[in-house]
Amino acid sequence: MKFRTFAAFVGPSLFLMFVFIAAPLVSVFWQSFHVTKARFETVEVETCTPGFLKPTCVTEMVTRPVLDEHGQPRLETRFTGFGSYRNVLEPDRTLAALRDLDWRALLTIDFWKALRFTLTFTLITLPLVIGGGLVIAVVVNNVARSLRGPVIFVSLLPFIITPVIGALSIRWLFIGDGIMTAFLEWWLERDIAMFAQGGTIELLMLFYRVWHVAPFAFVVFYAGLQTVNQDTLESAIIDGASRWERLRYVVIPHLMPLIVFVALIHLMDAYRVFEEVVGFSSQAHVISLQWLTYDLLTPDDSGNRAISRASASAMLTMVGIVILLVPLLLRTWRDQRPGGPGGAGGGR
Amino acid sequence: MNLKKFAIAAVASLFATGAWAGCSFENSVPLKSLTAGFAAWKAVTSAMAECGNVESELDQEFRTKQPAAFAAQPALYHIGGVSNGTHVPLLNEGTTRPLDDLVAKYGGHLSPNQLIRVDGRTMAVAMMVNAQHLMYREDILNDLGIAVPATYEEVLAAAEAIKQAGAVDYPLGGTYKTGWNLAEEFVNMYLGHGGEFFAAGNQPAIDNEKGVASLEMMKRLTAYMDPEYLVSDSTYVQQQFQQGKVALANLWATRAGAMDDAAESQVVGKVKMASAPSIEAGGRPASTLWWDGIVIAKNITDEEADAAFRVAMEGIDREMVEANNAAAVWLIDGFQPGAMAAGAAATAANGAVPYPASSQMGIMHSALGNGIADFLTGAKDAATALADIEAEYLTAAKEKGLVQ
Numbered sequence: 160m161k162f163r164t165f166a167a168f169v170g171p172s173l174f175l176m177f178v179f180i181a182a183p184l185v186s187v188f189w190q191s192f193h194v195t196k197a198r199f200e201t202v203e204v205e206t207c208t209p210g211f212l213k214p215t216c217v218t219e220m221v222t223r224p225v226l227d228e229h230g231q232p233r234l235e236t237r238f239t240g241f242g243s244y245r246n247v248l249e250p251d252r253t254l255a256a257l258r259d260l261d262w263r264a265l266l267t268i269d270f271w272k273a274l275r276f277t278l279t280f281t282l283i284t285l286p287l288v289i290g291g292g293l294v295i296a297v298v299v300n301n302v303a304r305s306l307r308g309p310v311i312f313v314s315l316l317p318f319i320i321t322p323v324i325g326a327l328s329i330r331w332l333f334i335g336d337g338i339m340t341a342f343l344e345w346w347l348e349r350d351i352a353m354f355a356q357g358g359t360i361e362l363l364m365l366f367y368r369v370w371h372v373a374p375f376a377f378v379v380f381y382a383g384l385q386t387v388n389q390d391t392l393e394s395a396i397i398d399g400a401s402r403w404e405r406l407r408y409v410v411i412p413h414l415m416p417l418i419v420f421v422a423l424i425h426l427m428d429a430y431r432v433f434e435e436v437v438g439f440s441s442q443a444h445v446i447s448l449q450w451l452t453y454d455l456l457t458p459d460d461s462g463n464r465a466i467s468r469a470s471a472s473a474m475l476t477m478v479g480i481v482i483l484l485v486p487l488l489l490r491t492w493r494d495q496r497p498g499g500p501g502g503a504g505g506g507r
Numbered sequence: 508m509n510l511k512k513f514a515i516a517a518v519a520s521l522f523a524t525g526a527w528a529g530c531s532f533e534n535s536v537p538l539k540s541l542t543a544g545f546a547a548w549k550a551v552t553s554a555m556a557e558c559g560n561v562e563s564e565l566d567q568e569f570r571t572k573q574p575a576a577f578a579a580q581p582a583l584y585h586i587g588g589v590s591n592g593t594h595v596p597l598l599n600e601g602t603t604r605p606l607d608d609l610v611a612k613y614g615g616h617l618s619p620n621q622l623i624r625v626d627g628r629t630m631a632v633a634m635m636v637n638a639q640h641l642m643y644r645e646d647i648l649n650d651l652g653i654a655v656p657a658t659y660e661e662v663l664a665a666a667e668a669i670k671q672a673g674a675v676d677y678p679l680g681g682t683y684k685t686g687w688n689l690a691e692e693f694v695n696m697y698l699g700h701g702g703e704f705f706a707a708g709n710q711p712a713i714d715n716e717k718g719v720a721s722l723e724m725m726k727r728l729t730a731y732m733d734p735e736y737l738v739s740d741s742t743y744v745q746q747q748f749q750q751g752k753v754a755l756a757n758l759w760a761t762r763a764g765a766m767d768d769a770a771e772s773q774v775v776g777k778v779k780m781a782s783a784p785s786i787e788a789g790g791r792p793a794s795t796l797w798w799d800g801i802v803i804a805k806n807i808t809d810e811e812a813d814a815a816f817r818v819a820m821e822g823i824d825r826e827m828v829e830a831n832n833a834a835a836v837w838l839i840d841g842f843q844p845g846a847m848a849a850g851a852a853a854t855a856a857n858g859a860v861p862y863p864a865s866s867q868m869g870i871m872h873s874a875l876g877n878g879i880a881d882f883l884t885g886a887k888d889a890a891t892a893l894a895d896i897e898a899e900y901l902t903a904a905k906e907k908g909l910v911q
Contacts (some may be wrong), residue, residue, distance in 0.1 A: 198910030199866075207624040208591065209633045209798045209838050211855045214620050220710055222909060223599050230601045246902050266651075267886055267895065269877075335735065335743075355734035357884070443685035443737035443880035444864055454877070460687075461869025462574040462596025463907055 184477075191243055195236045197224040200464070214220050243471035247451075253377035269451055270472070274479070276445040281429040281483070285367045288425055289418060292376020297406065299377070300384045311381070326438025337443065345425035357444030357452040364445075376421045383417045384410070416494065423487050430480050448476045530652060530821050531606060536814035538562070541569050542588025545761055547635055547799065547835035555586075555822035569593075577602035582804035590799045591864040592872075594623070594631060599866060603630060603802040605760035609816040616824070621838050634801035634823040635835040637760050638820030638859060639682075639695060640794060640850035641781040644754045645776065647674045652894075653745070659784050659793065660723055662745035662755060666731040669754050679728055680744040685735040685882075690876035691795075695757070696721040698860060699786045709867045709909050711900045713875075716894040722882050722889040724786075729883060737880055748775060757783055757794070760851035763834035768867025780850030782857045792854045795862040798838075867900075867909050874899040 200221050207216040224232040249268050256265035266272045300308050315409050317325065333341040333353040353359045387410055395405050411418075433449040436442060442450070455469035537560050543546045544565035552563035554780060566572075569588070574596040576583040576832045582602065589597065592852075597603045605628040608819035614632065641662075648665070651672055656662040666678035702717040729736050733747065745762045747753045749772040765771060766778035783794035801819045803812050819896070822880060825841035836848045844852065862868075874896045882892035903911040 194906055196906070199908055204626050205624075206626075207622070209620050209623075210796075211636070212620065212854055214622070214624075215861065216624075217861075224866075226601055232600055243906075245904070262885065267881055267891075279585040303612065334738065335733070335747075352734040354738045399724060440684065440738045442877070443884065458571050458596075459869040460570055460592035460595065460864070461866045462570075462599070463866065463869050463903065464874075465867075465903055465906055468902075477857050494555055 161403040169449040173377045183397055187470045187473050190467055191474050192238060193236050194239045194243065194467045195234050197232045197234055197266070199223065200225050206368075217258070226345060229298055239467070243467040244475070245259055247470050247471045247475065251459065252324060267444065268349060269446075270475070273446045273451045277430060277432060277447045277479070279434050280361075280368070280435075281426060284366055284368045284372070284429050285422060287365075288372045288376050289421060291373035292380050292421065293414075293418075295412075296374065297381035299409075314377055315374045317370050318378075319371070320371070322371065325368055325371055326434050329363060329370075330439050354437055354439075357441070360439055360441045361445055364432075364439055364441065365437075367435060368432070372425060376425075379415055379417050379421055383414045387413050419487055419491060419494075423484065423491075425478055426483050426487070430483060431476070448472065448479065452476065509808055529826075531816075532817065532821075534557065534814055534818055534905050536560060538585045538811070538818055539583070540564065540586035540588070540819075541566065541573055541584040542586075543567055543569055543590075543799070546600075546764070547761060547831070547837075548588055548874060550827055550831035550834050551588075551634065551822040554824070554827040555818050556845050558748050558821050566870070573767065574602070575599070577804050577806070580806050581808075582806040585804055585807050586819050587802045587804065587813055588799065589631060589802050590637075590797050591862045592797075592869065593642045595803070595864050595866060595869060596611075597802060598630060602805050604805040604812060604815065605630060606632065606803060609803070609813065612813075613817050613820050616692045616820075616840060618838070618840060621800070623798070625722055631800045632819070633798040633838055635799050635837050635839075636851060637797040637799060637836065637899070638783065638794050638851045638854045639691075639759055640783040640792075640854040642748065642756055642763065642778050642850065643781065644675070644751075644777055645779045646756045646777045648818045650674070655741065655779075655781050656755070656784055657782070658788050658790075659728070659786055662732070662784050663727060665755060666728075670731060675754045676752040677731065677733045677747070678754050679731040680739070680747050680753035680758065681728060682739065682741050682744055682756075682758065683725075683729065683732070683737050684740040684743075685880045686736050687872065687875040688740050689737070689874075689879050690872045692725060692757075693721060693875050693879055694785070694862070694872070695793045695795055696724055696786075698795060699783075699791055701791065704863065704871055707868060708911070710896040711871065711904075711905060713871075714890065714897050718891040718893045722892065725879075726883060737883065745792045746771075747902070749777060760836050760848065761834075763847040763850065763851040764835075768835075780847060780853075782850065782853035783859060785857070789892070792857045792859040794854050794859045796855055796859050797862055799835075866907070867904060870903045870907065871900050874903065 178215045199218050201222045203218060204221040205216055207214040226506055227233050247270050249270065252268055253265065253271065258269070266275055297316055299307060299314065302310055331337055340351055340353055353363060392405060395409050400408065431449045432447040433453065434444070436447050436450040452469050452472040455465040455472060458464040523906055540553060540555065540561065540563045542563070544567045548565055552565060555561050556563060564584070569604055570593045573587060573593060576905055577587060577597055578600055581631060587597070587603070595776050603737040607629050610629055610632070611623065617632060621633045622629045623633055636906060641656070647669060648655065651674070653665045653668055656665045662679070669675065681692065681694060695894055697713065697717060700717040700721055702715070702721070703712055706712040733739060741762055744753070744756050744764055748756060748758070748766060751774050767775050769775050783792035785792050801823065803815050803819070807815070822840055825839065828837050828839045828841045832843055833845070836844070836851045878892055878896035878899060881887045882889055887895065901910060
């Protein structure tokens with residue numbers, strides 16, 4: 160391809176990536192090393208608020224920001240180095256917990272609590288999504304041709320539903336005396352409260368994510384299955400390979416680049432787990448890194464928000480994703496090299 | 508035929524709205540309002556809409572956008588709905604205007620009790636008060652021969668008796684959802700114990716006997732609640748009441764009307780209101796008083812502010828209250844306090860204090876909301892939980908500049 164044509168195709172996308180990804184990233188990076196404070200003064204203020212019959216007036220000391228001549232709060236931004244990172248990671252408490260080998264104490268620190276859940280969530284859903292997607296794909300591939308359309312449509316439905324809505328529907332099935340909880344109670348003849356402890360909420364979150372994402376894996380694998388070399392399959396049959404052996408030695412190696420692709424996408428998505436925490440209101444028991452950032456960014460009643468800590472937490476999340484992706488990226492890079500096993504990129 | 512019917516219906520509906528309240532003037536200035544979304548605000552904003560050219564946004568999460576929207580030049584909304592807590596950032600940043608002139612011009616009917624005055628200047632006009640207070644199933648208490656509990660020890664005793672009798676699924680309901688709700692429950696309990704949140708220099712002061720006692724009491728209460736209490740908010744508790752699943756709860760006055768709403772409730776006429784319980788007999792009720800009211804943005808033209816205030820006054824006038832008497836405990840002239848308002852009135856009469864809203868309290872409330880669950884789930888003991896909440900508060904307050 161001529162360089163001009165290449166540039167014309169890639170240019171707009173590069174420009175948008177710069178505006179919407181690189182620039183915000185730089186700004187978040189900058190903010191994570193700076194803190195903006197308002198100057199506060201403490202003054203005596205008389206405030207009258209409604210009582211039932213007559214107003215109640217109290218005179219008290221109120222801390223309020225100093226306003227400048229334009230009526231804006233005076234803000235000053237200072238470089239704090241790794242201060243915000245320290246506030247997120249809480250190294251003193253972390254080290255103390257590690258020294259005592261006190262796992263519970265470590266998990267009461269928000270960041271580690273969030274990291275624990277984010278990692279287990281990501282690593283447990285990954286094989287389930289790939290396995291589930293593969294099973295559906297193989298099954299659909301073996302279904303009679305006339306049924307395939309409807310079966311594909313139904314399998315894709317969970318993927319089409321807006322994530323938060325999907326999470327909420329599953330929540331409503333199980334919360335309180337929801338239909339599913341009532342059914343389980345009737346079936347197992349015992350009282351069940353799915354939202355009373357972290358374990359069961361986590362289970363629901365895992366179930367929801369696999370249910371939601373497996374169709375994506377399925378579609379990718381199903382497309383891949385259509386390109387399996389039929390000659391190889393037939394020779395495998397002649398060699399007496401069982402159904403399982405054909406899957407293990409012919410189909411899966413053929414799908415490997417796709418499996419790596421789905422794994423990459425899923426790792427990136429699952430590490431940013433967020434909708435589940437909101438949908439299942441699991442904050443009391445489990446939180447995720449992305450939720451931690453969101454919580455720091457959300458203003459409280461008095462309008463305070465921790466932008467610096469949120470930035471630090473966002474940067475740490477990004478570092479985490481990069482670390483998770485390195486092995487897969489390395490593999491892809493090796494495959495893509497001229498002369499590498501994947502050659503021209505098998506199906507991507 | 509159909510067309511005729513339609514025409515009649517259309518005309519009838521025109522008359523109906525005209526007859527309901529109407530607006531004393533026709534508003535020609537385009538106005539926007541941002542308020543919370545509960546029933547009282549629905550009533551007020553629809554009354555404002557009758558003046559024309561008013562676009563109302565009702566959003567339960569309004570607090571997350573209100574400070575920024577009012578700080579914009581020009582402000583994105585003219586009229587804002589606030590409560591004690593959410594008034595703070597607007598006051599701090601000076602993004603709402605003093606209303607004394609407008610009150611003098613158009614607010615002759617307002618009672619002095621409605622004017623929120625800060626250092627002598629009227630900064631907001633209140634329309635209603637709200638408080639968490641005891642709601643109880645009168646039939647169940649009567650059946651078991653239990654007096655209406657006035658202290659939390661009596662609440663626990665009543666809950667035990669109700670549990671023994673198996674009268675309902677869970678004796679107590681509680682708005683213990685992690686976050687704002689759970690923190691509010693602690694604030695109520697801690698103030699009921701006579702606690703102070705801050706020491707000099709905005710230093711936190713909750714890690715003490717009163718704090719521990721408050722947490723312990725909350726934990727004892729949860730034993731009688733639905734085990735899923737950490738996800739139950741006001742609406743959830745309201746529904747548990749309506750479905751006859753709980754017998755006692757310390758719930759918001761704005762939810763009282765729903766108990767007798769025959770369309771939703773299976774316990775119409777059975778739920779009665781009383782003062783929020785105190786810790787010791789005759790002590791301060793473990794609750795806080797809230798007000799909701801209206802502010803006008805500063806960064807708009809005087810003409811807009813004039814129109815906005817007039818429209819707002821139409822929203823909180825006598826006709827609106829007469830049509831929506833049960834929606835809230837109104838402060839507006841014409842309100843008929845019924846049995847449903849008795850709980851809030853008794854709570855105030857027994858000496859409950861206003862919610863101590865301030866910049867630092869906002870941070871403290873968030874830290875409490877995130878930190879208390881660890882104690883209730885057993886991950887931490889009370890003293891550790893409180894120490895960690897103080898540490899979290901200090902981190903945020905230093906970052907903000909409130910603590911040096």
